[in-house]
Amino acid sequence: MKVLVPIKRVIDYNVKVRVKPDNSNVDLANVKMAINPFCEIAVEEAVRLKEAGTVTEVIAVSIGNKSCQEQLRTALALGADRAIQIETDENLDSLNIAKLLQKIVEEEQPQLVILGKQAIDSDNNQTGQMLAALTGMPQGTFASMVKVDGDKVHVTREVDDGLQTIALNLPAIVTTDLRLNEPRYASLPNIMKAKRKPLMVKAAADFGLDLAPRTKLVKVTPPATRQAGIIVETIDELVDKLKNEAKVIS
Amino acid sequence: MSILVFAEHDNSILKAETLKTVAAAQAIGGDITLLVAGHNCQSVVDAASKVNGVSKVLVADNTAYAHQLAENVSLLVLELASDYEHIIATALTTGKNFMPRVAALLDVTQISDIIAVESSDTFVRPIYAGNAIATVQSLDSKKVITVRATGFDAVATDGNADIVTLDIATDANISAHVSDELTVSERPDLGAAGVVISGGRGMQNGDNFKLLEGIADKLGAAIGASRAAVDAGFVPNDMQVGQTGKIVAPDLYIAVGISGAIQHLAGMKDSKVIVAINKDPEAPIFQVADYGIVADLFDALPELESKL
Numbered sequence: 058m059k060v061l062v063p064i065k066r067v068i069d070y071n072v073k074v075r076v077k078p079d080n081s082n083v084d085l086a087n088v089k090m091a092i093n094p095f096c097e098i099a100v101e102e103a104v105r106l107k108e109a110g111t112v113t114e115v116i117a118v119s120i121g122n123k124s125c126q127e128q129l130r131t132a133l134a135l136g137a138d139r140a141i142q143i144e145t146d147e148n149l150d151s152l153n154i155a156k157l158l159q160k161i162v163e164e165e166q167p168q169l170v171i172l173g174k175q176a177i178d179s180d181n182n183q184t185g186q187m188l189a190a191l192t193g194m195p196q197g198t199f200a201s202m203v204k205v206d207g208d209k210v211h212v213t214r215e216v217d218d219g220l221q222t223i224a225l226n227l228p229a230i231v232t233t234d235l236r237l238n239e240p241r242y243a244s245l246p247n248i249m250k251a252k253r254k255p256l257m258v259k260a261a262a263d264f265g266l267d268l269a270p271r272t273k274l275v276k277v278t279p280p281a282t283r284q285a286g287i288i289v290e291t292i293d294e295l296v297d298k299l300k301n302e303a304k305v306i307s
Numbered sequence: 308m309s310i311l312v313f314a315e316h317d318n319s320i321l322k323a324e325t326l327k328t329v330a331a332a333q334a335i336g337g338d339i340t341l342l343v344a345g346h347n348c349q350s351v352v353d354a355a356s357k358v359n360g361v362s363k364v365l366v367a368d369n370t371a372y373a374h375q376l377a378e379n380v381s382l383l384v385l386e387l388a389s390d391y392e393h394i395i396a397t398a399l400t401t402g403k404n405f406m407p408r409v410a411a412l413l414d415v416t417q418i419s420d421i422i423a424v425e426s427s428d429t430f431v432r433p434i435y436a437g438n439a440i441a442t443v444q445s446l447d448s449k450k451v452i453t454v455r456a457t458g459f460d461a462v463a464t465d466g467n468a469d470i471v472t473l474d475i476a477t478d479a480n481i482s483a484h485v486s487d488e489l490t491v492s493e494r495p496d497l498g499a500a501g502v503v504i505s506g507g508r509g510m511q512n513g514d515n516f517k518l519l520e521g522i523a524d525k526l527g528a529a530i531g532a533s534r535a536a537v538d539a540g541f542v543p544n545d546m547q548v549g550q551t552g553k554i555v556a557p558d559l560y561i562a563v564g565i566s567g568a569i570q571h572l573a574g575m576k577d578s579k580v581i582v583a584i585n586k587d588p589e590a591p592i593f594q595v596a597d598y599g600i601v602a603d604l605f606d607a608l609p610e611l612e613s614k615l
Contacts, residue, residue, distance in 0.1 A: 195378050
């Protein structure tokens with residue numbers, strides 16, 4: 058069976074983002090970019106399923122301008138077999154991303170689509186669930202364990218009160234949480250090999266979809282900054298401050 | 308305008324965050340209906356009917372909704388959607404799971420995790436782990452929204468809403484619940500606690516989290532953890548505070564042995580008072596702490612417990 062892994066190019070998680078002085082957006086000029094950490098976990102899970110013999114082919118897909126080919130090459134170096142770039146210069150809303158992915162699902166007919174639960178730039182946590190709705194597939198979100206069992210997949214989900222395990226009919230959508238796996242580092246030979254793996258480019262405009270924006274970014278501002286506090290020397294002083302200055306304990 | 312608010316619950320208790328989500332609905336303005344979807348959830352219905360500002364409680368009590376599977380709940384909300392301009396849920400695991408599914412079925416996008424309401428179509432939400440705040444206008448005719456509860460003050464619970472039982476059972480028959488492994492705790496919910504004490508990698512192992520328990524007992528606090536502590540297996544995932552874990556904003560947050568990565572700060576920096584205990588004076592957590600103490604936590608914690 059085939060697995061489709063949609064991935065996103067985002068700001069590197071170690072970089073602290075800055076807001077542009079005109080408040081139009083954040084400033085991504087000359088900022089280090091990387092594969093979204095949750096997407097990397099998704100690639101790793103798909104590759105492990107292939108190594109276990111459950112899966113025959115892993116296809117990575119990304120939507121964006123030419124620069125997202127870097128992240129597709131990363132996915133190929135981690136073990137994906139081939140890649141698809143859907144070319145667009147627009148910053149598309151999640152719903153439009155899901156509509157484009159739906160088209161790829163129709164073409165490729167994967168039994169499993171594994172996505173990151175959220176991208177660390179927009180923090181939306183939507184695309185996987187939306188793709189599930191559009192394709193009519195069941196969804197196992199925030200997964201910490203994935204087990205394919207015949208025509209079903211068992212997904213253990215990280216929920217507010219602990220863990221929940223559900224069984225989904227295949228084909229199904231899975232979105233990854235942090236504890237699903239620890240992604241490997243791509244070896245140098247695999248990075249070299251990835252350069253020769255197939256990477257197909259399709260234009261977003263060729264899918265015949267209405268991709269008009271659904272939201273308008275009015276402005277982006279820096280968060281309110283906390284005032285720097287004080288260093289206390291002793292526990293007695295701390296307890297005194299909390300009781301008499303901050304008045305948060307009695 | 309009419310607003311449908313999804314009640315977050317576990318079939319026995321209406322989660323306190325729902326009271327804040329109703330406050331967000333009030334900020335939008337309109338006639339508010341609360342939807343309780345579950346099974347054997349009468350106590351939730353009773354609590355829901357007392358939530359101020361709610362005119363009507365819709366009850367879908369059916370085995371199809373016992374575990375609030377996204378496939379089934381989204382079809383239920385889809386059936387009700389035509390009566391409402393706004394459909395709102397709390398950004399907790401249930402809402403985060405099924406709401407984007409509702410949005411896509413309605414052919415609209417979702418505005419996630421709002422912390423303020425500018426107008427009926429424009430909302431404020433954190434992006435980049437809270438390092439930027441975006442004001443976003445929805446261009447869709449129907450607004451599907453999830454609410455970050457810490458952005459709003461809870462409404463009171465002395466209301467008296469009408470209860471309407473729905474005769475709907477939408478079972479998509481493509482998913483099933485298998486099992487739960489829930490953390491049982493006598494302590495308050497992380498999201499609802501007035502005091503939170505969290506441990507990080509500096510705790511060294513899960514056993515040492517006992518050092519936090521005595522303090523938590525004295526302060527009536529919930530216990531949280533950083534991602535590093537959860538990844539290292541010290542404590543379960545449901546204790547994680549941060550960008551992709553739980554978002555908390557208690558009156559007092561005590562960070563113990565937590566360095567203060569931006570992903571952790573994203574989950575707690577709206578707390579009223581932050582205390583940091585860390586032996587590294589350069590730890591970034593001190594930059595957001597109101598009171599910092601540079602000390603070995605294994606000395607500081609027993610002393611703190613004895614002096615409270």
